[in-house]
Amino acid sequence: MKPSWLGFVSLAILIWSNAAAAATRVCVSVQQKSWYRAPPHLTAVPSTTEGDGPLGPAAPPGAAPVPPPPPTSPPSANADAAAHAHAAAHEIDPTLYLKRMLEYEVTHENGFMAVADGCQQHLVVELYQLESGWTVFGHFGEREEKVDRAELDEFVELAQRLAFALLRGRTVGQTITRENVLRSDSERDLRTVEGTGHFIFGMGTEVRLAQLPTAQGQSLPAASELRLLTPVSVQAGYRRKLHAWGFDAFGRVDLGTEQTGIHDNDLGGHVDYSFSLSAGLHFLRYLDAPGINSFYFGGGAAFELAFFDAIRPLAERTATTDRDVLVGGGLNVDLLVGYEFLRASSIHFFGQLELDVPTYLLKTENDSGSIDTYMPGAVAQIGIIF
Secondary structure, eight states, X not given: OHHHHHHHHHHHHXXXXXXXXXXXXXXXXXXXXXXXXXXXXXXXXXXOSSSOBTTBSOOOTTSOOOOOOOOOOOHHHHHXXXXXXXXXXXXXXXXXXXXXXXXXXXXXXXXXEEOSSSOSEEEEEEEEEOSSSEEEEEEETTEEEEEEEEOGGGHHHHHHHHHHHHHHTOOGGGGXXXXXXOHHHHOOOOOOOOOEEEEEEEEEEXXXXXXXXXXXXXXXXXXXXXXXXXXXXXXXXXXXXXTTEEEEEEXXXXXXXXXXXXXXXXXXXXXXEEEEEEEEEEEXXXXXXXXXXXXXXXXXXXXXXEEEEEEOOGGGOOSSXXXXXXXXXXXXXXXXXXXXXXXXXXXXXXXXXXXEEESSOEEEEOSSOEEEEOOOEEEEEEEEEO
16 A cells, blocks of 8 residues: 555656646746936035135135034924834835735746746836826736736736736736726726717608509599609707717608598598608718818618508598508618708708618508508708707
């Protein structure tokens, strides 16, 4: 039994020795630096006139210079200095503290060992003092990583993340876990580029194609026909501009301009376009962003609800109701081109052409009629931006 145990221990020692020999030997150093500018040194200007000098009466010619009296300080100042020196002796040295934390992390990283000499690699960390904490730069070989700000009480987490990032070729941002979050991870104040915001109001007309049930005569049933619809359009929204880019958030109302009389369709079923409601987003690109006038183009999408009126059969009409409402809707994909002019003014104008391509079939029905069609459209409008 003893020889077998001795062999096992010897083998374990041999494996450990080989692993230790194969580990990369890393020397860790932490340097505290400063990017504060030192104040200029004040120098005394010697007196060049006869009489008293800056330290008292001038010495007579040939006499040995009289040394100035040693500076004295009140007893209270000496006591304060001694107390400060005693307190400073118990302050934590951030370079020694961080160095020891890094050595621990390097040694516990598989394939690496922190050593004092015989270095194969160097892990160098620079600390730059801030009003609160330090900006930290870490170097390992050709790699460099930066932490914008770290406090003394975060050095354990800082060492863990910085060592792993440098040794394993990661960024510091990729080393974050629930247990090593730094204050700078969540307190970073990001600057953003400000744009200009405007309200927009536009009016125009729309052209739509739809296959709709259409009256063929007073006593004949309705038949499906391709019809050209021309509703009027009113739009209001908000336009945000940022250099050559723009963004529109808008709402739109389209009002139908045609309606067939109920006496032309006694059997019912004829369908007329009544109105629609849309809400959408458009993204714009200006061709001459700084110009007083500029073309722009873009695209986006809008969600639309369309309302239609279907004529009831004569037998089902009442004194107050002779039509039923059909509702359908979906998402339209929009392509547009426009022109803004007088853009140097706080109030300026635009003209815009827009193509609306539905991503759905308009399919709905009730007792009075039905719709089963694809209804693309185009909008031409002019408007004001303020």
